[in-house]
Amino acid sequence: MTRRRLLPSVVTALVVLVVFNLAVEMATRLTARRQFLARLDNAPRDTRLLFLGNSLLEDGADIAAFTAAWSPAGHAPPSFNAALHATTPVEHALILKQALPRLPQVRDIVYGYFDDQLSLQSNTGWRDMISSRALAYSFPEDAAALYAPGSWGTAWRFRAMSLLPMLAERTTIWSKVETLRKAMGAWGMSSASTAPREDLEELTRRISRVVQEDRGFSAAVKELFRLAETRGVRMIVVAMPDGRPPAFHEEPASRALRAYNRAKVEAAHGLYIDASQWVVERRYYKADGVHLNPEGARLFSERLGRELSRGLDRSSD
Numbered sequence: 001m002t003r004r005r006l007l008p009s010v011v012t013a014l015v016v017l018v019v020f021n022l023a024v025e026m027a028t029r030l031t032a033r034r035q036f037l038a039r040l041d042n043a044p045r046d047t048r049l050l051f052l053g054n055s056l057l058e059d060g061a062d063i064a065a066f067t068a069a070w071s072p073a074g075h076a077p078p079s080f081n082a083a084l085h086a087t088t089p090v091e092h093a094l095i096l097k098q099a100l101p102r103l104p105q106v107r108d109i110v111y112g113y114f115d116d117q118l119s120l121q122s123n124t125g126w127r128d129m130i131s132s133r134a135l136a137y138s139f140p141e142d143a144a145a146l147y148a149p150g151s152w153g154t155a156w157r158f159r160a161m162s163l164l165p166m167l168a169e170r171t172t173i174w175s176k177v178e179t180l181r182k183a184m185g186a187w188g189m190s191s192a193s194t195a196p197r198e199d200l201e202e203l204t205r206r207i208s209r210v211v212q213e214d215r216g217f218s219a220a221v222k223e224l225f226r227l228a229e230t231r232g233v234r235m236i237v238v239a240m241p242d243g244r245p246p247a248f249h250e251e252p253a254s255r256a257l258r259a260y261n262r263a264k265v266e267a268a269h270g271l272y273i274d275a276s277q278w279v280v281e282r283r284y285y286k287a288d289g290v291h292l293n294p295e296g297a298r299l300f301s302e303r304l305g306r307e308l309s310r311g312l313d314r315s316s317d
Contacts, residue, residue: 048077055085057112069305089220
């Protein structure tokens with residue numbers, strides 16, 4: 001009798017779960033992550049230079065300005081910006097693995113980074129895998145291998161999450177609510193008061209440890225170089241402008257890390273560009289003081305175009 005009563009309840013619960021997941025799947029089919037993957041699928045097939053990174057490059061790459069600054073005029077390689085906000089090198093490796101087969105003519109990758117990102121192992125906690133980082137759930141096996149090599153538990157968790165839209169897309173609606181809440185809370189506040197304050201002393205200690213411990217590249221960054229090398233593509237690693245005071249970038253720890261990263265990149269047959277101080281005036285940054293505004297992006301991209309048109313000595317054929 002107990003089983004007869006229990007069975008309808010279990011069936012009902014399963015039906016509700018399936019219907020709810022289907023509803024979430026339909027409601028989130030136009031998330032930024034899915035729109036990005038669709039845009040990547042439709043990237044021009046003649047792309048020869050691919051921009052890759054997080055929001056610093058997503059906001060900072062002005063393709064039109066980059067192309068216009070190229071010398072000689074009219075010879076700039078067709079370019080596509082595949083940088084995506086709120087991502088780590090793991091997501092960048094996942095993006096690159098999807099992009100290279102679709103874009104067979106790519107010859108160079110401009111990879112933007114900041115701080116100790118080239119050496120940092122990203123977290124995979126429940127609260128970490130949200131927003132664009134949920135891209136991992138679209139490619140669970142590859143993501144798990146980069147986040148936690150050899151971890152059966154991580155691989156199982158990523159696979160399970162990928163099968164349940166109610167979990168994989170759990171932040172889609174609430175992120176919109178949070179955005180609205182922050183916007184309402186910021187009414188009447190100046191832009192400077194909304195920008196988070198950063199502990200530069202702690203950051204200095206953190207980046208110092210990278211050099212002291214000789215951490216090298218993270219597994220995800222190694223995968224980026226491996227994917228590029230497999231296809232005969234060159235990695236151009238760019239230390240991005242980040243809005244911090246010039247004095248911070250001139251500190252011994254910052255200079256040592258850039259020199260360390262340059263040596264690692266060049267040892268991997270890549271090209272290293274230090275653009276961290278190309279744009280220093282605050283008026284070229286958004287209200288957060290970190291991301292370039294359109295005018296700042298134009299200045300950065302023009303200089304990058306000029307630098308690369310002189311520095312790419314390899315034929316693009």
